[in-house]
Amino acid sequence: MTSYYLHFSVxxxxxxxxxxxxxxxxxxxxxxxxxxxxxxxFHLVSKRDENVCNFLEGGLLIGGSDNKLIYRHxxxxxxxxxxxxxxxxxxxxxxxxxxxxxxxxCFENVCELDLIFHVDKVHNILAxxxxxxxxxxxxxxxxVTQIDAQNKLEKSEAGLAGAxxxxxxxxxxxxxxxxxxxxxxxxxxxxxxxxxxxx
Numbered sequence: 001m002t003s004y005y006l007h008f009s010v011x012x013x014x015x016x017x018x019x020x021x022x023x024x025x026x027x028x029x030x031x032x033x034x035x036x037x038x039x040x041x042f043h044l045v046s047k048r049d050e051n052v053c054n055f056l057e058g059g060l061l062i063g064g065s066d067n068k069l070i071y072r073h074x075x076x077x078x079x080x081x082x083x084x085x086x087x088x089x090x091x092x093x094x095x096x097x098x099x100x101x102x103x104x105x106c107f108e109n110v111c112e113l114d115l116i117f118h119v120d121k122v123h124n125i126l127a128x129x130x131x132x133x134x135x136x137x138x139x140x141x142x143x144v145t146q147i148d149a150q151n152k153l154e155k156s157e158a159g160l161a162g163a164x165x166x167x168x169x170x171x172x173x174x175x176x177x178x179x180x181x182x183x184x185x186x187x188x189x190x191x192x193x194x195x196x197x198x199x
Contacts, residue, residue: 037061045071045078055089058082072096076112095135099126102140106147124150 040059048056050073058067062082070092071080079096100110102125107114115122128143129136137143183190 033061041069041080041082042078044069045073045080053089054093070096072100074100077110077115091135095129095138098138098140098143099129102129102143102147105140105144121147 037059040061044056044059054072055068055070057065058069062069066085068083068085068087068089069080070083070087070089071078072093079100081092081096083092103110103114103122106121106125107118125143125147128146129138137146
């Protein structure tokens with residue numbers, strides 16, 4: 001499952017036209033193609049009535065009848081998964097439900113801004129659930145436990161990153177009458193070179 005992120009309002013979607021890709025470098029073609037896929041997906045999904053089913057054939061850029069778009073609409077958010085035709089529609093709808101409930105639990109009432117400003121955390125949550133197109137975990141409590149463990153690890157690493165600066169600050173704040181010239185620790189003897197004073 002591949003993800004692309006772009007924010008367009010409904011009005012902006014109608015103003016954008018697909019541009020031809022000829023004569024552009026490969027990277028630009030790739031980004032332009034991604035944007036066209038996002039626009040096409042938004043156009044297909046946003047035009048549907050609320051009382052119709054939540055899955056449909058993919059558009060021309062997505063692969064047509066070989067792929068399916070399975071989506072859920074929550075308030076102002078659309079969650080869309082593009083899967084091949086062999087996937088179970090109801091299984092993917094359930095996966096989307098677990099994904100949204102997990103986001104809601106991690107962000108405490110998820111909204112658009114959470115998804116925009118914490119896209120790395122959203123990716124981590126999705127990576128706990130799906131990897132290489134294969135569903136790994138659907139137990140929300142297990143996913144939240146793993147995300148909490150990642151957050152704790154990130155906080156502890158952030159503390160370690162600042163350790164050298166704190167050590168230099170501590171040495172500068174020490175009131176030593178003179179700088180030691182030799183440091184003996186057990187069998188190890190360290191000769192300290194002449195250092196400038198810390199001020």
